[in-house]
Amino acid sequence: MADSKPISTPHSEKEKLLAMIKVQAQADQDYMSKVPYSSAIGSFMYAMVCTRPDLAYAVSMVNRFLNQPQKEHWKAVKKIFRYLKGTSDVGLIYGSHPDCCLTGYSDADFAADLVKKRSLTGYAYTLGGCLVSWKATLQPSISLSTTEVEYMAFTEAAKEGIWLRGLINYLGINQEYANIYCDSLSAICLAKDQVHHDRTKHIDVRYHFIRSERRIKVHKISTLHNPADMFTKPVPKSKFDHCLSLLNVDCWG
Amino acid sequence: MGYGDGVKGYRIWSPSERKVLLSRDVIFDESHLFHPKLEVPIAGTQRCHSPQEKDVEFTAKDSEKGGHFETSPVVLQEGEKLEDFSANESHLAAEPDPPQLNSRINQRPKRVTKPLERYGFEDMAAYALHAAEEIDSNEPDTYQEDINHPEAENWLLAMKEEMESLYNNQTWKLVELPKGRHVVGCKWIFKRKPGLSEKEGIRYKARLVAKGFSQKEGVDFNEIFSPVVRHTSIRVLLAIVANQDLELEQLDVKTVFLHGRLDENILMKQPEGFEVQGKERYVCQLQRSLYGLKQSPRQWYMRFDNFITSQGFKRSLYDFCVYHNKVEDGSMIYLLLYVDDMLIAAKNMCDIQNLKILLSGEFDMKDLGAANKILGMEIYMDKTQKRLFLSQKDYI
Numbered sequence: 265m266a267d268s269k270p271i272s273t274p275h276s277e278k279e280k281l282l283a284m285i286k287v288q289a290q291a292d293q294d295y296m297s298k299v300p301y302s303s304a305i306g307s308f309m310y311a312m313v314c315t316r317p318d319l320a321y322a323v324s325m326v327n328r329f330l331n332q333p334q335k336e337h338w339k340a341v342k343k344i345f346r347y348l349k350g351t352s353d354v355g356l357i358y359g360s361h362p363d364c365c366l367t368g369y370s371d372a373d374f375a376a377d378l379v380k381k382r383s384l385t386g387y388a389y390t391l392g393g394c395l396v397s398w399k400a401t402l403q404p405s406i407s408l409s410t411t412e413v414e415y416m417a418f419t420e421a422a423k424e425g426i427w428l429r430g431l432i433n434y435l436g437i438n439q440e441y442a443n444i445y446c447d448s449l450s451a452i453c454l455a456k457d458q459v460h461h462d463r464t465k466h467i468d469v470r471y472h473f474i475r476s477e478r479r480i481k482v483h484k485i486s487t488l489h490n491p492a493d494m495f496t497k498p499v500p501k502s503k504f505d506h507c508l509s510l511l512n513v514d515c516w517g
Numbered sequence: 518m519g520y521g522d523g524v525k526g527y528r529i530w531s532p533s534e535r536k537v538l539l540s541r542d543v544i545f546d547e548s549h550l551f552h553p554k555l556e557v558p559i560a561g562t563q564r565c566h567s568p569q570e571k572d573v574e575f576t577a578k579d580s581e582k583g584g585h586f587e588t589s590p591v592v593l594q595e596g597e598k599l600e601d602f603s604a605n606e607s608h609l610a611a612e613p614d615p616p617q618l619n620s621r622i623n624q625r626p627k628r629v630t631k632p633l634e635r636y637g638f639e640d641m642a643a644y645a646l647h648a649a650e651e652i653d654s655n656e657p658d659t660y661q662e663d664i665n666h667p668e669a670e671n672w673l674l675a676m677k678e679e680m681e682s683l684y685n686n687q688t689w690k691l692v693e694l695p696k697g698r699h700v701v702g703c704k705w706i707f708k709r710k711p712g713l714s715e716k717e718g719i720r721y722k723a724r725l726v727a728k729g730f731s732q733k734e735g736v737d738f739n740e741i742f743s744p745v746v747r748h749t750s751i752r753v754l755l756a757i758v759a760n761q762d763l764e765l766e767q768l769d770v771k772t773v774f775l776h777g778r779l780d781e782n783i784l785m786k787q788p789e790g791f792e793v794q795g796k797e798r799y800v801c802q803l804q805r806s807l808y809g810l811k812q813s814p815r816q817w818y819m820r821f822d823n824f825i826t827s828q829g830f831k832r833s834l835y836d837f838c839v840y841h842n843k844v845e846d847g848s849m850i851y852l853l854l855y856v857d858d859m860l861i862a863a864k865n866m867c868d869i870q871n872l873k874i875l876l877s878g879e880f881d882m883k884d885l886g887a888a889n890k891i892l893g894m895e896i897y898m899d900k901t902q903k904r905l906f907l908s909q910k911d912y913i
Contacts, residue, residue: 313748314894355895356752357906358759394756397749431753431835436849516897516906 270350272505274322274343275498292335301333304341311348315355317388318508319344320400320495324384328377328402356395357512364392364437368425368444369485371492372403372417374410381406383413386495387421388511389428389442395511397424400495409463414448415471417496418455418482421446422474429479441478445485447493452482668721672707675723680791683725686775689785689801691793700800701785702728703809725788726809738781743814746838746855751891754839754853754862763851763862765898766869767888771881773857777806777816814856821854824879844868860888 305327312319322344329337368389376384382402389397399420407413425442433439446452453459454467455474474480493499494507508514683689694700708722732738758765770776783803793799806813825840826832830852833839840852850863850872859876863869876882888896897906 310893314892355906358756360760360762364757364760391753391756392760394752394759396752396756427835428749428753431750431833431839432757434833434835435753435757435839435841435851437757 268342268346268349271343271346272350272501273499274319274347275325276340276343296333296335296338299333299338301338301341302330304345305330308344317356317395317398317511318351318354318494318504318513319348320398321386321498322347324400324402324495325498351515353515354513355516357514357516358394359512361392361394366391366425366428366432366439366442368421368442368480369490369492370414370417370421370444370446371487371490371496372410372413372448373496374407374413376496377402383407383416384496385417385420386492387417387424388492388495389421389424390511391428391432393512395513397428398495399424408466411448411450411454411464412467414446414451415454415467418444418446418448418451419471419474422477422480426477426479441481443481443483445483445490447485447487447490449484452484455482671721672723675707675721676705676790679723679725680788682772683775686772686805688775688805688807689803691787691796691799692784692802694784694798694800698784699733701731701783701810703785703788703807704728705789724808727783727785727803727807729809729811729813732783732811738810738812741811741815743818743856744837746853747836748892750836750839751853751855751860751894754851754860755896757851758862761864763864764866764869765860765862765888765896766873767885767891768859768861768873768876769883769885770857770859771883774808774810774813774817775805776880777813777820779803779806779810779812779816781812783810817856818854821880825852828875855892858891860891 305323308319308323309327312323322340326337326340326344366389368387370385370387372386373384375381382404383406384400385403386400387398388395403413403416405416407416421444422442425444429439429442446455454464487493489506489510491507491510494504499507704726706724706726708724710720710722755765757763785801785803785807787793787797787799787801803810806816822832828842830840830842833841838854840854842850842852844850844863844865846865848864848868850868851861852872853860853862861869861872863872873882873884877884887898890896899906
């Protein structure tokens with residue numbers, strides 16, 4: 265691994281990983297039993313939680329298969345190692361900004377998990393241009409539509425936003441509300457207005473609490489400029505770099 | 518005969534009463550060896566011999582083909598044999614001594630242990646992860662190992678140092694063991710650390726820890742939750758530092774858990790190798806929390822929280838490890854606590870200095886100067902461009 269070639273993104277753009285149902289060949293099973301899969305993921309997690317939001321999607325992808333990893337998954341892990349090799353000096357850059365305001369971005373991927381059909385939530389928060397909080401995680405329940413998925417991701421982001429707003433208000437920076445950008449117009453409508461539609465009947469209390477929430481404000485953002493996109497999809501290199509530059513994740517100097 | 522299913526205690530065959538009992542109050546008699554001659558097969562697997570009033574030996578043995586099982590001879594001595602041992606809980610004696618293998622059991626063929634065949638070193642990644650675990654070996658694991666270790670002198674010196682600091686802190690006082698009280702064990706941990714400066718050489722550290730796992734809930738501990746700061750809070754603070762161009766300093770508390778005071782009355786065995794002459798049977802009644810106790814982090818946090826709030830700091834409702842205070846000129850001073858690490862941020866350096874003096878008056882502090890590493894995140898500051906950079910270069 266030490267003399268491997270670095271790559272530009274931690275994930276493969278074309279394929280999504282699958283927890284394979286077919287039985288593994290004996291040779292593959294032997295191979296996987298000798299591989300430190302979970303400890304490799306543990307190490308990624310630590311980096312991801314501290315300073316590496318760029319790993320979030322790739323790590324959330326491989327850690328779904330912890331209980332029975334297969335050769336394909338180990339290949340994906342090795343890809344992350346190769347990516348890290350080329351980007352070991354990447355980190356978060358914090359600078360000063362004229363207005364120190366809290367901004368969030370949310371995004372979702374419908375039925376991202378190919379086997380269980382669960383969807384993915386992704387969000388990121390910046391405070392005066394400094395990235396402070398991010399997440400890429402599977403949603404707990406299965407959704408019926410993209411609108412619903414975006415709406416749920418939005419709710420998750422709003423919860424984090426309310427907490428962050430409380431914390432920074434306490435620290436002496438007054439923020440009346442947190443701005444959250446979402447790229448799904450239908451989810452925004454659902455959050456702002458009491459739109460009722462046959463297909464949104466089942467969305468209940470847990471996700472409707474943001475309707476009456478005054479501590480956040482919703483805005484529309486184009487998918488092209490939504491940095492949370494990289495937490496939910498295997499985006500190509502150009503988009504990946506664009507997202508990272510929006511969040512001020514880069515090398516020092 | 519072994520351990521009871523689902524309950525704490527030994528299963529014991531009592532030939533005098535001719536039944537199987539459950540008891541935690543067992544004393545193993547290691548001086549008696551059982552006589553193979555006297556063994557007579559009885560239905561099942563138990564056999565016994567020479568039942569003497571309350572002093573009974575027994576053993577269990579598998580039938581001839583199977584080889585011997587795990588038992589060693591056991592003598593019950595005036596212990597309460599209760600089927601319902603929970604009623605007996607209030608007057609438990611000290612823990613039973615670990616059963617030592619007698620000579621007969623030593624004769625049985627030992628199981629050959631095979632090295633694990635994981636980590637086939639398929640590639641460098643696997644190797645690197647494995648190697649990282651191996652690096653800090655060659656440190657003694659136990660006291661027994663230590664006194665036979667080639668560097669025993671250095672380790673002994675380190676242990677003496679630790680004992681001295683424990684005495685100076687009045688960590689415990691020796692008391693006679695009250696009857697029926699539970700005693701927590703303790704252990705020495707040895708660690709080799711690189712010296713702070715070139716000429717100092719390797720430092721040998723020994724630390725006495727309590728065996729927290731042998732504590733009993735409700736007796737030895739009640740509440741053990743202790744908050745730690747969220748990574749997000751750290752980044753929020755750093756973002757504010759970058760935005761408002763604040764000074765950022767880091768402090769470290771030495772022997773952090775020894776600052777905590779205990780609410781519970783905990784008894785601990787005397788540390789190995791440092792038993793007080795003539796008082797070998799005494800136990801240590803802990804006054805301060807010790808490393809390894811379950812409530813240590815909590816007691817430390819409570820102590821710190823009490824102190825800092827008494828100094829006018831306010832605790833955040835959103836993260837219990839974030840404190841702030843207003844200084845005279847109206848600017849804010851922030852304090853962030855992660856167990857023994859602290860980050861302090863303020864506009865003026867003199868405010869930070871004042872706080873440092875305040876803290877070192879109360880706790881044993883180490884000043885680390887400008888913050889450069891917290892929780893594995895490296896912090897680089899660029900004052901001229903008012904920028905701050907967070908990364909994990911060393912970790913990756």
